[in-house]
Amino acid sequence: MANQIPSPASAEWHERLRGLAALLPLFDGPGSEPDAAINALNEPAYRLGWVLAEFDWSEWAHGPEYKTLVANPANVASADPLTLARLLTAHFRQDRFCEGHLLGAFESGHLAAIVRRAGELVGGRTKPSRSARRGSGPTPLYARYVGIDYSGAQTPNSGLSGLRVSMAERHGEPVEVRPVRGAKKHWTRRGIAEWLVGRLAEEEPAIVGIDHGFSFPLAYFDRHGLPRDWPAFLDDFCRHWPTDDEDTSVQLVREGAVGNGSARAGDAKWRRITEVRAGGAKSVFHFDVQGSVAKSTHAGLPWLRYIRQRLPGRVHFWPFDGWTPPAGRSVVAEVYPSLWSRSFPRADRTPDQHDAWSVAEWLRRADLDGVLASSLTPPLTAEEREIALMEGWILGLG
Secondary structure: OOOOOOOOOOHHHHHHHHHHHOOHHHHHOOOOOHHHHHHHHHHHHHHOOOOOOOOOHHHHHOOHHHHHHHHOHHHHHHOOHHHHHHHHHHHHHHHHHOOOHHHHHHHOOHHHHHHHHHHHHHOOOOOOOHHHHHOOOOOOOOOEEEEEEOOOOOOOOOOOOOOEEEEEEOOOOOEEEOOOOOOOOOOOHHHHHHHHHHHHOOOOOEEEEEOOOOOOOHHHHHHOOOOOOHHHHHHHHHHHOOOOOOOOOHHHHHOOOOOOHHHHOOOOOOOOHHHHHHOOOOOOOOOOOOOOOHHHHHHHHHHHHHHHHHOOOOEEEOOOOOOOOOOOOEEEEEOOHHHOHHHOOOOOOOHHHHHHHHHHHHHHHHHHOOHHHHHOOOOOOHHHHHHHHHHOOEOOOO
8 A cells, every 4th residue: 555644535544544443452452462452553554554654753753743642642532544644653663763662652552542543533433532422531620612823913903814713612612703793804912802801701611722922931031130920020021012002013012113122122042941842832032934923922921911900810820820720710821733733634724723723622622531630730840840830831732
């Protein structure tokens, strides 16, 4: 067979998936034996083309998508066939260089998750949460899940096609939320902040993922002699970068026409430890490059302060208010959609729509599967944990 993943509609695609799915009793049954399961997986993995020949598995295995998928077997629950192939390729190739790698992947439940997902795909099921389907399992922490794809373009009152919001309830996939009738065609940053205040004021707890930086590297605080206090940082930032003011853009502050951004500038070489851990994440000071979050971060920070001021004590800003949010309290957290967006079929969504949808759907599935609780307390050293309480952390990054 060719060493590429065929079209989902093809017989070859189903044959490959069936070949993996047939092994599920060896991986997921009582008394599963690792040697027998791994030996059984070896033959169809190569014969059916799941181990890809023309794929830079080493680079991918050092990136954020792989790290997220192996951090918890439940993260494989939304993988598509190509992602399964990449995972199997990385595992088999690594085992050649590090004997015992496949055994570790078996013992962690990761190989079982791959085989299980193949069975779900060949059966036409795209909602992998077994606990959600049978109505049992961990008790969800939240009732609503919101994903926001952000944009730092233009002004706070500009309608931007790059600003997208998706929201899901516990037992339904996300739907796109559009501005209220009579408002602009597209969301504005002010409009999203006001909408969030309304949603987060409701009794049922929600978790919101926004894809811009929530703070700056420690080097920024040291250069400007600032206390390591996140609310004080937001106040100071807004005095120098008033990007929530009407008709004010990030670019105007950068040019010196408004505010005093030069007195609170950073260095594009500075990266937070969470950005280093994520691999491909850019610095919050790296402007004017593809994939930059600098502009959206500088435009979005004042609106975090806005929400915090209007809902004092009602919203937990993670992790600045603590790693473990109080039960029943809504949460706002930083996310990096690239960790998850390629694991979900894009359907007819634009890239911005898909990023927002993917964040909301990952939050929902992770909560129903019990993964979200552990993601809120990532495995960091004591030093990393202390730094991240000031710099922030990307939710879902181990």
